Amino acid sequence: MGGKSGLLPSFGKPPVIEVVCGVQFEPVEGLLAPHLGSFWDQIRSEFPRCREVPPLIRRVEGAPGGAEVAVEWGEVPPLPRLWFIHERDNALLQIQRDMFLYNWRKVTEDDEYPRYPQVREKFADHWRLFCDFVGQRELGEITPRQYEMTYVNHIRRGQGWDRIQDLGGVIPDCAWRHVPGRFLPGPESISWRSSFAMPDAQGHLHVVVRPATHKETHVPLVILELTARGFPRKSDERSMWEWFDLAREWIVRGFVDLTDETVQLDVWERVR
Numbered sequence: 001m002g003g004k005s006g007l008l009p010s011f012g013k014p015p016v017i018e019v020v021c022g023v024q025f026e027p028v029e030g031l032l033a034p035h036l037g038s039f040w041d042q043i044r045s046e047f048p049r050c051r052e053v054p055p056l057i058r059r060v061e062g063a064p065g066g067a068e069v070a071v072e073w074g075e076v077p078p079l080p081r082l083w084f085i086h087e088r089d090n091a092l093l094q095i096q097r098d099m100f101l102y103n104w105r106k107v108t109e110d111d112e113y114p115r116y117p118q119v120r121e122k123f124a125d126h127w128r129l130f131c132d133f134v135g136q137r138e139l140g141e142i143t144p145r146q147y148e149m150t151y152v153n154h155i156r157r158g159q160g161w162d163r164i165q166d167l168g169g170v171i172p173d174c175a176w177r178h179v180p181g182r183f184l185p186g187p188e189s190i191s192w193r194s195s196f197a198m199p200d201a202q203g204h205l206h207v208v209v210r211p212a213t214h215k216e217t218h219v220p221l222v223i224l225e226l227t228a229r230g231f232p233r234k235s236d237e238r239s240m241w242e243w244f245d246l247a248r249e250w251i252v253r254g255f256v257d258l259t260d261e262t263v264q265l266d267v268w269e270r271v272r
Helices: 034-041 117-134 163-167 236-258 260-266
Strands: 016-025 049-053 058-061 067-070 081-085 091-096 099-105 144-158 190-195 204-213 220-230
Touching: 016 117, 034 081, 034 091, 034 117, 058 091, 058 220, 067 220, 091 117, 099 117, 144 236, 204 236, 220 236
Parallel strands: none
Antiparallel strands: 016 099, 016 144, 049 081, 058 067, 081 091, 091 099, 144 220, 190 204, 204 220
16 A cells, blocks of 8 residues: 555654544435434434534645635535534544544543544444445435545644744754854744645645644643545555554654654654
């Protein structure tokens, strides 16, 4: 599938605070709000809370350099995106008429990243449950058109950087040139994004770097978000999971490629 051989790098204290696995599919027009209520009944013991939020706009990988927004018109009114929230608050399912997402998220300092195999297993279990639900009620065909995986990392001040102009100490490609006599002072903010083609035309890895503030501690941080989005050459289930494994490899190796080795070893405790 175009991956690189060998064990992936691993970290004792990775800065990841959220992982999202998802499928975009052709809109299932037979899927109505009451049906999602019935689906909730099946998972309520694990996901006891529910929220309505605006639907996400589909972004479809197209020509090199990024994704295109897919806007479709139909006779059926838009269905809200529903969040089904885990009893511990650190996982949720997001479902709308053309999208299914599973999130793991760190909500307390004690929450440890459960690692990719467990996240993938949870995502797979609930995705199959949803597909079975739609099929048993004859609501329509689920035809996947795109897969996606996102890792969100919080890099706090002191982890290789103290001022935005020093961000090159942790993300070298975002270095600010400290040249004597520059007219501009050091930047107060930065926004950087780039896209990289995955092998065999299977999608792109999208990288976003932006500043933020921790909502509880108010400590400045930098968000490093890596999203793989695309589709394998075949649409069978085996190819689906091979694609997610490839996406994870690109995200992990991309993270290593983008960040400083000293910070990887000293702060995030890289073990290989």
